[in-house]
Amino acid sequence: MDDAVAPRRRFRVVRKLARHRSFSIGFVIMAAMLIIAIAAPYITGLDPTAMKIRMRFRPPQGSFWFGTDQFGRDLLTRVLYGARMSLWIALAVALLSGVVGALIGVLSAQFRRLDSLLMRIMDALMAAPAIMLAIGLGAALGPQTHSVIIALAVAYIPRTARIVRASALVTRELEFIEAARVAGISPLRIMLRHLLPNAMGPLLVQSTFVFAYAILAEAALSFLGVGPPPPAPSWGNIIAEGRDFSVEAWWIMVFPGAAISLAALGMNLVGDGLRDVLDPRLKVES
Secondary structure, three states, X not given: OHHHHHHHHHHHHHHHHHHOHHHHHHHHHHHHHHHHHHOHHHHOOOOOOOOOHHHOOOOOEOOEOOOEOOOOXXXXXXXXXXXXXXXXXXXXXXXXXXXXXXXXXXXXXHOHHHHHHHHHHHHHHHOOOHHHHHHHHHHHHOOOHHHHHHHHHHHHHHXXXXXXXXXXXXXXXXXXXXXXXHOOOOHHHXXXXXXXXXXXXXXXXXXXXXXXXXXXXXHHHHHOOOOOOOOOOOHHHHHHHHHHHOOOOOHHHHHHHHHHHHHHHHHHHHHHHHHHHHOOOXXXXX
């Protein structure tokens, strides 16, 4: 019976998402940005690190749609390649914080003895603002791509863990979980078969917001010098390189800044749509 109901339930969820305006707009924005990032080498055909000093500070015109930077590098090419780096960092942060946060959340909900210890650790991490914690960890680990991913993931794990824990605690008190315990089903199987699947909705919504936060946070870390090291482009370090030329070459900061805003907006719209459809408290039956 459950095997027959599950596909229909998934189909209804997909249909509601397709009809949700915010989700549809956000999905189109993110899909377009992903396609552009993948196709970057074929769009301009230029090397994002190739310097042409004679072409430096060319404004947006002619063959340079986004202009050039202080080294004569084509800014359009760097923004397109920067999408690869920034989106990859955001995805890695969302996945890492989601996996670790979900594990901590279900362990806390299932084992009361671990709950106090794990939640106090999460509280300690949440005592500092996420961006401040990420800056401190990024500075300690050094300006590397993997350091940015680890620093941002650690900063967002506590929030993910608390959301999963709250959902798992509600599920843990339901009658079918009590029946599973009486039947002798192991705690590990209960976590994997019941607690975690029932927390996937809030976890998925939270991961979309973490993705958007990570894009913004990566730009902040790069601006402060603890992001991915140049010359490999990311939206954040393109802006950081252009801050000294913001008056005479405004386009160096404007175009990657617009890309960051658009990506964050798109992912937040996706998250809003998922929350409206998947959160039982907000669900409205049509």
